[in-house]
Amino acid sequence: MRTSENSIDPMERDHIVLTRMMSDAERLCRSDDPFMLGQYRHLRGRVAALIEMTRPPKTSRNAP
Amino acid sequence: MSSTAHDTRHSAQPFAPSAHVVQLLSLSREELEGLQLARLKRQLARLRQSSAYYRVRMERARIDPDAIGSLADFFAAFPTSTKVEFLADQNDHPPFGERLSIPREEVALVNMTGGTSGQGQEIYGRSQRDIHTQGYLHALPWFLAGLRPGHIAFNCVPAGGLTTGGWGPGEGLRIAGATAFHVGGTLSTDAKIDLMLRVGDVNFIYASTNYLHRLTDALLRRGLEPKRAFPGMRTLFIAAEGYPIEWAGRIAELWGCTLQEGYGSTQCAGFGASTFDDGVVDRNGARALMHLFEWETLFEVLDPVTMRPVKSGETGELVVTNLAIEGSPVVRFRTGDCVRFISSRDTRSGRSVHAIECGTVGRFDDMMKIRGNNVWPSAVDAAVFAHGEIAEYIGKVFTDAEGKTECEVCIALTEQAASKLPPDCAHLLGSVQNAIKERTNVLMKVSVVPRNELPEFTYKARRWKDLRQQGYRL
Numbered sequence A: 001m002r003t004s005e006n007s008i009d010p011m012e013r014d015h016i017v018l019t020r021m022m023s024d025a026e027r028l029c030r031s032d033d034p035f036m037l038g039q040y041r042h043l044r045g046r047v048a049a050l051i052e053m054t055r056p057p058k059t060s061r062n063a064p
Numbered sequence B: 001m002s003s004t005a006h007d008t009r010h011s012a013q014p015f016a017p018s019a020h021v022v023q024l025l026s027l028s029r030e031e032l033e034g035l036q037l038a039r040l041k042r043q044l045a046r047l048r049q050s051s052a053y054y055r056v057r058m059e060r061a062r063i064d065p066d067a068i069g070s071l072a073d074f075f076a077a078f079p080t081s082t083k084v085e086f087l088a089d090q091n092d093h094p095p096f097g098e099r100l101s102i103p104r105e106e107v108a109l110v111n112m113t114g115g116t117s118g119q120g121q122e123i124y125g126r127s128q129r130d131i132h133t134q135g136y137l138h139a140l141p142w143f144l145a146g147l148r149p150g151h152i153a154f155n156c157v158p159a160g161g162l163t164t165g166g167w168g169p170g171e172g173l174r175i176a177g178a179t180a181f182h183v184g185g186t187l188s189t190d191a192k193i194d195l196m197l198r199v200g201d202v203n204f205i206y207a208s209t210n211y212l213h214r215l216t217d218a219l220l221r222r223g224l225e226p227k228r229a230f231p232g233m234r235t236l237f238i239a240a241e242g243y244p245i246e247w248a249g250r251i252a253e254l255w256g257c258t259l260q261e262g263y264g265s266t267q268c269a270g271f272g273a274s275t276f277d278d279g280v281v282d283r284n285g286a287r288a289l290m291h292l293f294e295w296e297t298l299f300e301v302l303d304p305v306t307m308r309p310v311k312s313g314e315t316g317e318l319v320v321t322n323l324a325i326e327g328s329p330v331v332r333f334r335t336g337d338c339v340r341f342i343s344s345r346d347t348r349s350g351r352s353v354h355a356i357e358c359g360t361v362g363r364f365d366d367m368m369k370i371r372g373n374n375v376w377p378s379a380v381d382a383a384v385f386a387h388g389e390i391a392e393y394i395g396k397v398f399t400d401a402e403g404k405t406e407c408e409v410c411i412a413l414t415e416q417a418a419s420k421l422p423p424d425c426a427h428l429l430g431s432v433q434n435a436i437k438e439r440t441n442v443l444m445k446v447s448v449v450p451r452n453e454l455p456e457f458t459y460k461a462r463r464w465k466d467l468r469q470q471g472y473r474l
Helices: A012-028 A034-054 B003-013 B021-024 B027-049 B054-059 B071-077 B085-091 B128-144 B165-177 B187-198 B209-221 B247-257 B375-386 B413-418 B426-440
Strands: B109-112 B123-126 B152-155 B179-182 B204-208 B235-239 B258-265 B269-276 B291-294 B296-303 B315-322 B333-342 B354-356 B369-370 B373-377 B390-399 B406-415 B447-448 B465-468
Touching: A012 A034, A012 B021, A034 B128, A034 B209, B021 B128, B027 B054, B027 B315, B027 B369, B071 B375, B085 B333, B109 B128, B109 B165, B123 B128, B128 B165, B128 B204, B128 B235, B128 B258, B128 B269, B152 B187, B165 B179, B165 B258, B165 B269, B204 B465, B209 B235, B209 B247, B209 B333, B235 B247, B247 B258, B258 B333, B373 B375, B375 B390, B375 B406, B375 B426, B390 B413, B406 B426, B426 B447
Parallel strands: B152 B179, B152 B204, B204 B235, B235 B258, B390 B465, B406 B447
Antiparallel strands: B109 B123, B258 B269, B269 B291, B291 B354, B296 B315, B315 B333, B333 B354, B369 B373, B390 B406
């Protein structure tokens, strides 16, 4: 099946996947388990950094 | 132990490119500057909301991040910052200062500069995201230099502590997917060699320039030719100290692989430039170039007096702006580092990024980099002249016969002290040594000489000599 996701370049595809992961990571960071919270923030930080790195350079020129 | 790494090394393309890196490096100069401007505006808009230090600077300079139309607008309007200003900010708003642009409880790593300037230590709060970015800014030059997942890497730089150089390499090697042995500061040179021999298929070494020299010298003294002892070695990566170009050629010959170099700092949150896979010596036997990671950090090379950009081929002060760091980012920070700038038009590499020359990064002040510590003569002056018995001193840093960096301080006594103290001055020498160590973190040999053996300084005292490069003989 051809989707909009597999028709784009690998970096942009990864960026879309990571953006989806970010919303899950944000949800985990609403945990009220204080022991897990730090670990979820660690995960969110990793995803956030990767989102920044994979932001397609040519389109990010116009990103907000 | 070595089989997995060996299989990985030979089954994967040794220099398989990364689509991520290829995409960044395929940007034209115009596209790259467009990317920089977009990231800069995002950073400034965020800092206007989150950092009182930068908000005040923007208000005073009447800068609206949304209205910045070009990098030239930014360079013309945004004021530079110095170490002194950062220290004042920290003093007024301890511990991080109002530069900190994330909530304090989101600081997951604290990095500090060495503190041996005698001025104080800059403090940087890093977020979870920044920790990954710092890892990326170490892994990136190493990937470009040939490090691949599964490789065995020896990190000879002391790990941990409070510095970026203590934490970044560990994070970088994890991100790179390497099997890392963090041997810096924990094992003697001989013990490191023993471990390397047991591991066998070592592919990558990260070390200071001086330590790579010392390690190589120690191998040769044991009758081991590096390229035969470690035939799987792909990359030697150095940073932090200059070196003679002949030495670089000899190292590459002895190890049978290319020597690569990076330029990094706490303010860059890791490496800001590297030789990629070019090596530190070009085809003509001249010094090669370190290309700048300009999509992560905005670099300017300015005349420190006029604050105008230098021309390609000239030296100037490196001024840096973080485009991606979110906790304690620097914006137009004057590093004090003296670099030779080469425009992308003149690099002959075909890359759109600018570059700086290998092996010649220095300081505009008189700081010396000694065993990873930033040592200012003024800090040693303060330690020595805190002792009223001392009339004058001179110091030298050199490479000893075993390839180790050593420091020697020769003091001369005042006439009054010379008549009272015992000839060996043991107590005084110990006190001076401790005082220097406390201020610089470097243990120096201290001896006493007659006053007439030391020069009389009639203008600016030039007490220190750096003779290390003369000792780089293999």
